[in-house]
Amino acid sequence: MSLIELYESLLRLYGPQGWWPVDSKYHILKGTDPREEIIIGAILTQNTSWKNVERALNNIKEQGELSLRFFKLASLDFIKELIKPAGFYNQKAHRLKEFASIFQSARELENISREELLRLPGIGQETADCILLYAFGKLSFVIDKYTSRFIYRYRGIKGKYSTLKDFFERELPKDLEVYKEFHALIDYHGKYFCKSAPLCGACELKDCLKVDLCA
DNA sequence: TACCAGGTGGGAA
């Protein structure tokens, strides 16, 4: 089964995921930029479950503001307090403050390159690709733990980040919605079925596996 | 109790 056929199967099974989730009403009400929520969320979600990130985002909405400007102005201790539920709060508070001290608005980042993003502290390949794809609509496929696991299990491919990214970008049509949805669908599939300890019994795609997990 | 979760950076080998 080709990669695009796997994508179509996931889409039929789970439907569109609509990533990246942002609170549009909040941003309309506050006059803030939803792209900044994506940047903040991308840093907060590093090695962290999305539920814990949501707790942190809610704290920020209730006691601060979901904007880069807020992270530039707020004290480090206050930021730590707000983002505590997302874990690694010392590191992440520094990363957010550093980022916001360099870029105070998403508008300043509209033409930023992947290489420039990667030079920023706390921005690795996955976070850079999330920001490029979901905040700025650039064709940059995101590889995360779920994606690596998926492509190994369904296509037998293992490799470093750039190898996997190149593979997806070579095989897929240059279509923003496909890039966004496929990554989101893989994460959904990996979170609920194709886990570290896979639930093959409940999985509709078990017959498409390249690596036999269900024996 | 142990493992996992929408990673990154620094240091050792």
Added chain:
DNA sequence: TTCCCACATGGT
């Protein structure tokens, strides 16, 4: 280059 470890909270 590659591997290992620290970073931390919360769910299963």
